[in-house]
Amino acid sequence: MRIDVVTIFPGYFDALELSLMGKARDRGLIDLHVHDLRESAHDKHRTVDDTPTGGGAGMVMKPEPWGQAIDGILADAQSAPAAEPLIIFPSPAGDVFTQAMARELATEDHLVFGCGRYEGIDQRVFDEYAERGRVRLVSIGDYVLNGGEVASIAMIEAIGRLLPGVVGNPDSLVEESHESGLLEYPSYTKPAEWRGRRVPDVLLSGNHAAIDAWRHEQSVERTRRVRPDLLGD
Numbered sequence: 001m002r003i004d005v006v007t008i009f010p011g012y013f014d015a016l017e018l019s020l021m022g023k024a025r026d027r028g029l030i031d032l033h034v035h036d037l038r039e040s041a042h043d044k045h046r047t048v049d050d051t052p053t054g055g056g057a058g059m060v061m062k063p064e065p066w067g068q069a070i071d072g073i074l075a076d077a078q079s080a081p082a083a084e085p086l087i088i089f090p091s092p093a094g095d096v097f098t099q100a101m102a103r104e105l106a107t108e109d110h111l112v113f114g115c116g117r118y119e120g121i122d123q124r125v126f127d128e129y130a131e132r133g134r135v136r137l138v139s140i141g142d143y144v145l146n147g148g149e150v151a152s153i154a155m156i157e158a159i160g161r162l163l164p165g166v167v168g169n170p171d172s173l174v175e176e177s178h179e180s181g182l183l184e185y186p187s188y189t190k191p192a193e194w195r196g197r198r199v200p201d202v203l204l205s206g207n208h209a210a211i212d213a214w215r216h217e218q219s220v221e222r223t224r225r226v227r228p229d230l231l232g233d
């Protein structure tokens, strides 16, 4: 999968050089390109924002740099045999990102993440690329961040880990929270007792049918307690 990111803070994405994402990039499973939006601003001060038309607080990101940055990515992509990219703008006003959406987006060949800052991006950028291609505003939750970078990293990790070969044992993706509609059961490891707290006896029994039943019961109980909405309660 090719992933392009447009941001005024490229350094945020150094985090994607670490751990599984870094290994996936080294192995060519993820082809990440981070673009500094200011490289597409050509006035003396590389200006990327201006005052809101109609008044109001803060600043709005200008459309010209965004147009040049995204056009450049689309032109580059056309030279490669990939499907038309999906452009994602992280926004608290977007569709809520879920594990199901992560799985859907993991089937894409090319994703572009546009990281807004300030009071947001001029609406005409969304309109331009929605007419020319595919655009989605996506929220990672009902709260507001200072920009789209952290949300993009979260989505890139959630999507990237689902790509074949990224996670060592694909079985570990199956019993995770939100995969089965339930939250994951509690996990334990050695030692069998720690500060007087014992691992549940069933997990030491070697009876795999009983262990599976206990884990499912724990998942249902945790889901009912923490996220009854997932059970339709």
Ligand SMILES: NC(=O)c1ccno1
Binding pocket: 090, 091, 092, 138, 139, 140, 141, 142, 143, 144, 145, 146, 147, 148, 151
């Ligand atoms: N909730 C979000 O996804 C978000 C993105 C930018 N600010 O907030």
